[in-house]
Amino acid sequence: MPRYEYRCRSCGDTFELSRPMAESSAPAACPVGHHDTVKLLSTVAVGGSASASAPAPSPGGAGGCCGGGCCG
Template identity: 65%
Template structure:
């Protein structure tokens, strides 16, 4: 089941809620009892090192420097 991160606008605390994807946008109550919360954008699936595209060489020695 996915975990969604929320932040409370009243007290500033952040907290996680596990719920089905169908309920992802439903409101969540802060653990301190506040109802004014906002769902945060999760970077879990987006984080990671980007790789450079492979290049096919070029130059006089297949991409190396001749000299």
């Protein structure tokens, strides 16, 4: 089930709720009970690796955009 992040405009508290996607736009009360909340836009990292490296250059420096040839 997706988690959505909200911020309360009354007290400034930020909180998360797990709810079905069909209820993603439904109003949410903050844990203190205020109802003036706004859903925050969250970014999600999917797959990949933070330590991914660039491909090795071709022998002799030819090929690749920075090795000459394809950039004009």
